[in-house]
Every structure is written in structure tokens, then in C-alpha cells.
Amino acid sequence: MSLTSSSSGALSGRTLTLYVDGYFVNQWDASCVVALEEKHLVYSTARGLLRDGGGVPPALAERTNIGRVPALQHGDLWLAESLAIIEYLEEAFPPPEYPPLLPANAHARAKARQWMSFVRSDLNALRAERSWWMCVYNESRPQPRPLSRDAERDSRELVALIERLCAAGELAPSQWNIAHADLALTLMRLAYTEYPLPDRARAFLDAALERPSLRAYIEHPRPPFPPPDKYAAG
Template identity: 40%
Template sequence: MSRPDLHLYVDAQFVSPYGMSAFVALHEKGLPFELVPLNLAAKETEAPHFAAQSITRRVPTLIHGDFALSESSAIAEYVDEVFPGTPLYPANVRDRARARQIQAWLRSDLVALRNERSTEVVFLRPVDTPDTPLSREAQAAADKLIAAAELLLPSGETNLFGDWSIADTDLALMLNRLVLNGDPVPAALAAYARRQWQRPSVQLWVGRERPTP
């Protein structure tokens, strides 16, 4: 069997939300690809061969033949436009723009929440002291996340835009920083995050064997 033409470089601990997003995108498209873990602590992203391909020296990076692309939302948009299969973004132009807005916002905001409820909470274990409250800044970020999610998710709907999109995976992951740590989240949003977590492509990432921290 020939090697796949697609290679996805991710963190070797498999805790990156962005690595997961790119991984889910490729699986949703039904694309064969080689998963290549890099040890970030050992600075494997600085290796000359990888650095020359990725340009930004970041993971995830997708290699497609002679083309390399980093940043998970860029990877999702690229594979959605190049390959057939499950759509990763809504067909409606405004919904598609909103999905991209959600992705960009989740990657650039809510810093205190991301720091205090890292993705180790999601993929490995709750914080060392589960009763540790969020700081004022992180609680403000959590409140902002919840308020936005309640505005974005139609009442009683399973997905943001009717059919599933990659923005659902990204939003569910951010909510699960709270849900899976036992922090308070409105029941409807917690149920949404848990439903999204059961998607087969997501479970393939969640169920990966991870090095013991």
C-alpha cells in the first residue's frame, strides 16, 4: 500500500485543541493521512526539515504533497475546499462567516480561562485540586464564553448551524474545559458539549494513548 499523501504533525502528548481540530477535520473528510507526533518539549518543531516546511514552526501542520500549511482553522478551510466528503463549514455564507468568527475568537480570547483550565483537564485529569476556583479574570472569561455560547446555540438544537460543523467541535472543547473539571455550566450547554464529544471523529482523538505527564 502506498503512503498517504497527507501528513498531519501534532503535539506528541495529544493535548492540543488545535491538533484535535485538524485531526477531526481530516477524519470527517474520510481522508487517509499519516499522523506525525512531535515532542514540543524537545523542540522538535525547530528541526530544520520541519521548520522549513511549516514556516511558522508550529503544530498542527498539514503536509499535502509539496504544500505545507499550519494553523488549524486554515487547515480545516483548505481540506474543506480541496476534498469532497462531509462539509466542515455551513453552506450559508453568513453561517460560514459566523463559524469562522467563532473559531478565530476561541483561538485568540479567553486567555485566563485557557490558562487555568488547560486542555490537560480535558484529556488527562481535572486540576490538581478540583475545588480550586477560577480567578476573577478566568471567571469573567468563563462567563463571557457561556453568554456567547447561549446566544450562538439555538434553543433545543444539537449543532450551531443545523448540521454539524468544525466550529461545534471547537466550541465544545472550550466548554469542556469547564464541564469536565466540574465547574458550573448551564445544563443545556453541558449537554451540548457532551453530545459533541461523542462524535466518532472526536472520540478517535480523545481515546488516543497519551504519555504519562
């Protein structure tokens, strides 16, 4: 995967490698792929997490100190945590030379960061019960179990949030920033597991999924069979 070469700059000559889950079923990997694609950077992906029991390769765990994917290698920098990776890419490849990931306006940028933190640190029951792999192995997944009360509450909260942001014009395609990708990738967990979405949320998701940066991850080739269930959280 990837793309047009960008022009010069102190950091642009170094190789960028994103270590990802080998099944391409990790929402946080997806978010980093979106960032790299939106910036039109040349990069490659490498399997950093083998879900059939192998786990994160020891060399990667040692380099990042926390042994998680996604992890970015850029020259001699090794970095884990998707938020840190996105912020790093925005600083290392800044606008206007590279397309922005975050809004220029301080208030809008703060709000984007708010939503990016929210989907990572909250909605735990929803994320546990609607693993992201279900979205892309839609045909081979079992019938989703009914949501627990907590996951139902998370789902209602997420949908209501997106409806409100749509009504306020904050999720219009013209306002696109990487928080929109995070919200869409989270909403996919519901849309692909038969949760009925109201019109505005559905329209937001449909528009977001047309973006080539999201398609690059969603349509990336993956094994024909889903990951074993016990390794499939996330």
C-alpha cells in the same frame, strides 16, 4: 488513526500527514483531526512537538516557517495554523464529493468562522488557566486552582454564548459544522475542571462528544503520564 479511502480528484492521491503534539493534548491539533475525520480522508499523524523540551523539530520549523503544530503536509505543501489547515482541507476536498466542514449558507458560514476565530484569539485567561491537557489527563491532574477574575469572566462569557446559541437552535446536531467542535473542545476545559455547566451547555457538550471525529482525538492513545507542566500550555 484513520479511515476510509475517498475517491479520486487531483489532490486526493497525495499523502496527508498531520504533525501533532506527542501527548495529544493540543486543542488546535484536535480541531484538525476532526476536520480530517469528518472528510473521511486517509491520513497519518506524526509527532511534531515533543513537550519534554525537544520543541518542534528543526526540519518542520523550516518547512512551515513558523514552527508550530498542528502542521499539515500534503504533497509538497506544508501548512501550519489550524484555521488555515481546516480551510485548505475544505477547498482541497470540497463538498459534495467530501462531507462539508462549513455550512453552505454564506451567513451561517460567516458565523462559523466567527466562532472559530473567537476561541482562538480570545478567552486568553481561560485558556491559560485551564490547559487542554487537564481534560484528557483528568485523573492525574492536580486540583484546579481557582480561576482568576479574568478567567472567570471568560468562562461566564463562553457558557453564556453557548447557552444563547443553543436556545437559538444554532448548535443543534442537525446544523453541525466544525465550529461546533471548536466550541465543544473549548467548553471541555471547564467541564473537566469542575466548572458547573447549565443544562443546555452540558447537553451540547455531551452530544458533541459523541461524534466519532472528536472521539478520534480524545481517545487517541497517549503517554500514561501528563506533559511536564512548563510545556503544558495550550
